[in-house]
Amino acid sequence: MIINGNQTQIHWYTKQKQISAVTLEDKTYQDDAKTNFHNILVKEQKFQFKVNAISDKQFNYFLPETIQKFVVLSDIHNNGSYLEQMDQNYDFSLLCGDYSYGGKAHEFAKAFRGMHMKPVIMAVGNHDALGDVNQLVRRETNFYQKIGQNGFFFLYVLNQDILHHCHLNKARVDNAIKFLNDNMQLSENDENVFIVSHQAIYSTGEFGSIEYFTNKMENLIDSHPTSKIRAVFSGHDHVFSSFQKNNVLYFVNGSGGGPLDSVFEWGDRAWNSEEMSGPLPVLNSNDIGYDYHLKSYQKYTRTEVSFEAQKIIYTIRDLSNNQMLNSFKQILE
Numbered sequence: 001m002i003i004n005g006n007q008t009q010i011h012w013y014t015k016q017k018q019i020s021a022v023t024l025e026d027k028t029y030q031d032d033a034k035t036n037f038h039n040i041l042v043k044e045q046k047f048q049f050k051v052n053a054i055s056d057k058q059f060n061y062f063l064p065e066t067i068q069k070f071v072v073l074s075d076i077h078n079n080g081s082y083l084e085q086m087d088q089n090y091d092f093s094l095l096c097g098d099y100s101y102g103g104k105a106h107e108f109a110k111a112f113r114g115m116h117m118k119p120v121i122m123a124v125g126n127h128d129a130l131g132d133v134n135q136l137v138r139r140e141t142n143f144y145q146k147i148g149q150n151g152f153f154f155l156y157v158l159n160q161d162i163l164h165h166c167h168l169n170k171a172r173v174d175n176a177i178k179f180l181n182d183n184m185q186l187s188e189n190d191e192n193v194f195i196v197s198h199q200a201i202y203s204t205g206e207f208g209s210i211e212y213f214t215n216k217m218e219n220l221i222d223s224h225p226t227s228k229i230r231a232v233f234s235g236h237d238h239v240f241s242s243f244q245k246n247n248v249l250y251f252v253n254g255s256g257g258g259p260l261d262s263v264f265e266w267g268d269r270a271w272n273s274e275e276m277s278g279p280l281p282v283l284n285s286n287d288i289g290y291d292y293h294l295k296s297y298q299k300y301t302r303t304e305v306s307f308e309a310q311k312i313i314y315t316i317r318d319l320s321n322n323q324m325l326n327s328f329k330q331i332l333e
Contacts, residue, residue: 072233094196124156150192150194191228197217204290205238208284236252263298300319
């Protein structure tokens with residue numbers, strides 16, 4: 001179930017190619033040809049439906065008008081095993097990219113098998129960009145989405161033609177910055193604004209920060225002091241790390257299923273233990289913003305974002321056992 005503007009995409013996957021149909025109240029939508037991956041676009045965000053390929057069971061779908069809690073994940077890489085164990089007490093999930101290894105439909109189905117009836121919205125990751133992800137989610141790589149009282153800006157700034165050793169695409173960075181500057185007014189009535197980018201602004205992980213992108217994003221965020229930007233969510237690196245500059249929080253949301261980045265006890269990386277706290281030494285050009293560092297973990301994690309009176313609580317949990325690793329409180333001005 002993917003949030004798409006004021007609409008909802010229903011996706012389902014069948015092991016055998018077939019013509020399948022979904023019944024939405026009094027209407028039936030059917031595939032044009034036999035396929036494994038099925039999807040329709042519904043012009044509503046609250047409805048009942050059933051899928052004939054699954055059962056006669058009636059499903060209820062609902063995206064609340066006021067959001068109490070959402071969950072942030074990243075880099076599932078078509079391994080949905082941790083998600084199946086996840087507490088379902090949230091309104092929707094946000095994915096910071098790399099649901100897959102190659103952007104294929106069957107990987108999409110595996111990634112979200114534990115989240116069938118929960119709304120999902122996702123940024124594009126470098127692995128997703130190689131396949132048919134745009135056909136699956138029907139969005140541009142840069143887009144704005146309002147969900148409840150919150151506004152989300154989704155960005156993609158990496159290349160799309162190399163699976164491993166992918167690089168920053170400066171033209172995409174410039175397009176993303178222009179998109180933000182041109183569309184920031186869309187969020188002027190939002191209580192909270194969040195930015196989602198697969199490439200991190202600050203990170204302690206293997207890929208780290210990239211100066212061109214980080215400088216551009218720092219300048220943009222600093223130039224919009226009244227925009228209510230609360231946090232930036234990222235992925236790409238398969239570790240969790242968190243930073244705070246002024247009252248904006250920055251999270252690299254670890255891995256939701258892909259192999260964890262290794263710990264190195266040598267070389268020019270700060271990542272030399274399974275857990276790090278506070279400001280870190282700068283050892284190479286990718287170590288940007290280390291004065292702002294809060295906490296890093298070499299663990300599979302999820303970030304829960306909860307809204308309370310005049311504050312937002314960011315709770316970090318270990319996906320493997322649901323243990324709370326840390327919690328950050330953001331007082332709203």
